[in-house]
Structures are given as C-alpha cells and as structure tokens.
Amino acid sequence: MDACHASTIDALKDVAEDTLVRLVYVSRISLTSRADVTIFDDIEDQASSHNASQNITGILCYGNGHFLQCIEGTKDKILALQKRIFEDKRHKLFKVLIAKPIAERSFTDWRMRSLFLERWLWSPATKAQAVQLSPFLPFRPHEWHEAHTSQFLNVVQSLHNPPHVRAAGVTYNAFGNMLQHVAAPHQAFLLVQAILGVLTLIAVAWMFA
Known part of the structure; x- marks a missing residue:
C-alpha cells in the first residue's frame, strides 16, 4: 500500500465510513504526461462518470x-478514489495536505472542474478578476x-465561475490563443521557455557578431 494512502487511512481511522470528508492532495505531473495534450480532458471525462455515481465533488x-485536487464525499468513497488516483x-510525488471530516x-458540482493557474495564459479581464490568487x-x-x-480553496470558491473555470473555457491572451492550437496549457509553458531560450541565444550571438 502507498505510504501516503496509508497515512490518510490512519488520519481518518476514528471517522465513520459514511461521514462526509474532504481530501486535498498535491502531486507533480509525470514527464510522459507533459507530452499528452489530452490529459486534462481525459481526467475530466473519467471524473465526471465516476464521481456522479459515487456522489463525489471537488476541483x-x-x-x-503541480496538481492540487480537492475531493469531497463519504469516507469510504474518498479512500477508494484516493487509492485509484x-x-x-500520470502524476507522482503525492502529498496529502488535508484529510478531515x-x-x-x-x-457541490460532481463534475471535476479544472482551474489552470498559469497567469500568463489569462486575459486582462481574467487577471483583474483573479487578483486574489x-x-x-x-x-x-x-x-x-x-x-x-484552506485559504486557497476559499479563494477558488469565489472564482468558481467563468472565465476562471476550464469547464466554461480557458481564457487565453493573444499569444496563448495561438499556442493552444499546437499545445495543451501545461505544454505551452515549456514551449515559451524554449522560444525564450532560442531568442536569448540569438541575442547573445548578435552582440558578439
């Protein structure tokens, strides 16, 4: 059994199986998943079908x-889902931040909505509304x-409406809008870094030419 999963079981050992609990964990996207442009759509599709049947909600x-996921439901359903997750x-380096009744x-939405915290992909309007982040x-x-x-989740609750929530569509700036045609949001960051690296090399070469 995964040590992180075992620690969650221990933290909730005195909690009844049908008690409503919240689990918040973090993880890192795996190297192979960075090349997967459909990873978030796949996760959302899987979560939507599974969570509806298990009455699990979250974001x-x-x-x-980094991933941060908050899931809410009865203890028995949450522990089963945690084991599966x-x-x-597709991700690694799990750490549980909150596990409590x-x-x-x-x-309250059983669809597992996704919030992207890549500020440079947001439009000016989104940035203005999301200043609390x-x-x-x-x-x-x-x-x-x-x-x-907990403070972060409270802020996210207040932003749980378009254009922040991906279920309603990611808001891209002009550059981000161009990149979405060739990369997923998690890949676009890597593309930008690569482009900046190339431009830096060109600038250095021009200075010493």
Whole structure:
C-alpha cells in the first residue's frame, strides 16, 4: 500500500465510513504526461462518470507542473478514489495536505472542474478578476500547510465561475490563443521557455557578431 494512502487511512481511522470528508492532495505531473495534450480532458471525462455515481465533488487545479485536487464525499468513497488516483502513473510525488471530516461540501458540482493557474495564459479581464490568487502564485502547493491550503480553496470558491473555470473555457491572451492550437496549457509553458531560450541565444550571438 502507498505510504501516503496509508497515512490518510490512519488520519481518518476514528471517522465513520459514511461521514462526509474532504481530501486535498498535491502531486507533480509525470514527464510522459507533459507530452499528452489530452490529459486534462481525459481526467475530466473519467471524473465526471465516476464521481456522479459515487456522489463525489471537488476541483482539480494545475500550474507550474503541480496538481492540487480537492475531493469531497463519504469516507469510504474518498479512500477508494484516493487509492485509484495514487496508482495513476500520470502524476507522482503525492502529498496529502488535508484529510478531515467536514459538515458540508465546499464544492457541490460532481463534475471535476479544472482551474489552470498559469497567469500568463489569462486575459486582462481574467487577471483583474483573479487578483486574489496572486498570493498563491507561482503555484507551489507542495510547500503549503493546511491553513494556506484552506485559504486557497476559499479563494477558488469565489472564482468558481467563468472565465476562471476550464469547464466554461480557458481564457487565453493573444499569444496563448495561438499556442493552444499546437499545445495543451501545461505544454505551452515549456514551449515559451524554449522560444525564450532560442531568442536569448540569438541575442547573445548578435552582440558578439
């Protein structure tokens, strides 16, 4: 059994199986998944069909190579889903930030919506509306503690409407809009870095020419 999954079981050992719980974990996208342009669509499709039948709600956030997922449901359903998630080779370096009983859900939509925290892909309008996310960027959730994670989720709840939620369509700026035709959001960052690297080499070569 995965050690991280085992620690969650231990943290909830005194909680009844039918108790409503919240689980928040973080992970890193795997190297092979960075080349998969359909990874988020696949995750959303799988989550939609599975979560509806299990009455599990939540949100999936991605940025800077990190995933943060919050899932809510009864303890037995959440632990079963966690085991399934932690066996998924599309991501790695799992860490549980929150595992506790809750009185009510923060996310009531059973579709696993996705929020992309790549600020440079947002339109000016999106940036203005999402100013509350600034303290959490660049997105490095592996370094967060429970209080910081809870603050982040509270902000996400207030932004749980277009254009921030990918279920309603990602808002791209002009450059991002061009890149979406050749790369997924998680790949576009790598493309930009490569382009900047090439431009830097050209500039250096021109200076010493």
